[in-house]
Amino acid sequence: MVVDPGSAAPAPGHGPARHIRLTSHSGAADALTIHWGAPTAAERGPVIGTTITRAHRNVIGTHSGSYSVYRALAVAAGALSRDHRADLTNTAPTDVIGPYPQWGEPATIVSLDPWGAMVAEAFTAELAAGYDIRPTIAVTKAHVILPEIAEAVAKGRLKPDGQTLLPSGAAVVTKAAIEPVWHLPGVAARFGCSENDLRRVLFEETGGMYPELVTRGDLEVFLPPIGGQTVYIFGAPRDLADPGVELTARVHDECNGSDVFGSDICTCRPYLTHAIEECIRGAQRGGVGLVAYSRKEGRALGEVTKFLVYNARKRQEGGDTAEAYFTRTECVAGVQDMRFQELMPDVLHWLGIRKIHRLVSMSNMKYDAITGSGIEVGERVNIPDELIPPDARVEIDAKMAAGYFTPGPVPDAEELRIAKGRGLLP
Numbered sequence: 190m191v192v193d194p195g196s197a198a199p200a201p202g203h204g205p206a207r208h209i210r211l212t213s214h215s216g217a218a219d220a221l222t223i224h225w226g227a228p229t230a231a232e233r234g235p236v237i238g239t240t241i242t243r244a245h246r247n248v249i250g251t252h253s254g255s256y257s258v259y260r261a262l263a264v265a266a267g268a269l270s271r272d273h274r275a276d277l278t279n280t281a282p283t284d285v286i287g288p289y290p291q292w293g294e295p296a297t298i299v300s301l302d303p304w305g306a307m308v309a310e311a312f313t314a315e316l317a318a319g320y321d322i323r324p325t326i327a328v329t330k331a332h333v334i335l336p337e338i339a340e341a342v343a344k345g346r347l348k349p350d351g352q353t354l355l356p357s358g359a360a361v362v363t364k365a366a367i368e369p370v371w372h373l374p375g376v377a378a379r380f381g382c383s384e385n386d387l388r389r390v391l392f393e394e395t396g397g398m399y400p401e402l403v404t405r406g407d408l409e410v411f412l413p414p415i416g417g418q419t420v421y422i423f424g425a426p427r428d429l430a431d432p433g434v435e436l437t438a439r440v441h442d443e444c445n446g447s448d449v450f451g452s453d454i455c456t457c458r459p460y461l462t463h464a465i466e467e468c469i470r471g472a473q474r475g476g477v478g479l480v481a482y483s484r485k486e487g488r489a490l491g492e493v494t495k496f497l498v499y500n501a502r503k504r505q506e507g508g509d510t511a512e513a514y515f516t517r518t519e520c521v522a523g524v525q526d527m528r529f530q531e532l533m534p535d536v537l538h539w540l541g542i543r544k545i546h547r548l549v550s551m552s553n554m555k556y557d558a559i560t561g562s563g564i565e566v567g568e569r570v571n572i573p574d575e576l577i578p579p580d581a582r583v584e585i586d587a588k589m590a591a592g593y594f595t596p597g598p599v600p601d602a603e604e605l606r607i608a609k610g611r612g613l614l615p
């Protein structure tokens with residue numbers, strides 16, 4: 190259906206009024222078909238979320254995850270032409286990732302496009318024919334400089350080798366940014382619900398943002414408006430897929446307060462920097478290291494909820510205890526955790542990983558998701574006690590009591606009732 194608002198007034202920003210397109214019909218004869226999980230890029234077909242040529246679209250939603258909304262703002266403000274097409278000159282990946290056998294298993298990767306970094310070479314003919322195909326993955330190189338790594342060098346725990354770790358203290362990495370691309374039937378299967386229910390709930394709980402979720406059953410791929418992931422690789426990316434090469438890995442969920450600002454109520458940054466140190470050491474032993482960082486702030490509840498929970502924890506009768514740690518979150522958010530690690534292993538399969546020799550994580554949910562997806566895990570590396578900030582003792586005790594991995598004793602009920610967190614006032 191094409192609705193003409195019948196107005197001669199100019200559209201916001203500039204230009205004449207445009208038809209508003211509601212997309213309850215299929216019939217876009219020019220759209221290329223996606224065969225999710227096909228073994229080659231040519232058979233799979235490109236993911237096209239362009240807003241320029243509507244007839245070419247073969248997905249629901251558009252590119253850039255949550256930033257698609259900023260793009261819309263830029264168009265509304267007249268700062269960006271809605272017809273702008275990316276000039277991809279010189280943007281090709283610095284390192285070749287894959288293709289790996291997992292890319293051709295439809296149920297193994299359901300939340301990203303494994304061919305997303307190589308669209309320019311995989312879909313040359315379609316690009317030449319005028320299809321606006323954009324990368325959903327970008328791969329580049331960087332030097333990362335962290336005070337904790339400089340300290341490890343100063344204290345002799347790490348030694349620069351001029352390759353993985355430079356004399357300046359900078360670590361040399363390959364990093365990749367990955368936008369979410371969901372195959373709705375596969376995502377539904379992961380969560381044990383029907384595809385119809387998933388589509389309907391996504392539609393209703395976003396306030397009806399994407400009508401095609403319920404009107405276009407023929408479109409199976411959704412580009413959701415959520416944060417993506419970044420992976421940091423220490424050593425050669427191709428070694429990730431070789432189970433004979435020792436892999437040290439951490440899967441980390443974003444915690445802006447700790448990761449960036451050094452907030453001491455949790456162990457996120459100390460665990461992250463410890464993992465980076467382990468990754469560098471592993472790479473220097475001839476192995477490879479990986480940190481996969483997911484934008485799932487505050488257990489995917491967001492920072493507003495997170496800060497509300499902090500207050501509720503610290504103001505409760507008896508003070509901030511591990512015993513009430515999960516209950517306080519559940520009171521505010523309705524659940525303890527919304528990260529749902531079910532989709533997390535996809536990025537590991539994109540990298541071709543079969544075995545993680547050293548998993549730098551204590552989370553039983555991450556461990557279960559990784560091993561449940563068919564990846565073998567060897568040793569589990571906990572955060573050293575001396576890296577746990579005093580105010581984060583509540584969190585780590587609560588998690589260990591709830592089943593997180595620890596090589597030491599699990600706190601008992603009496604221990605969990607002791608208030609260990611600081612109050613709100615200095």
Ligand SMILES: [Zn+2]
Pocket residue numbers: 444447448455456457458
């Ligand atoms: Zn944190």
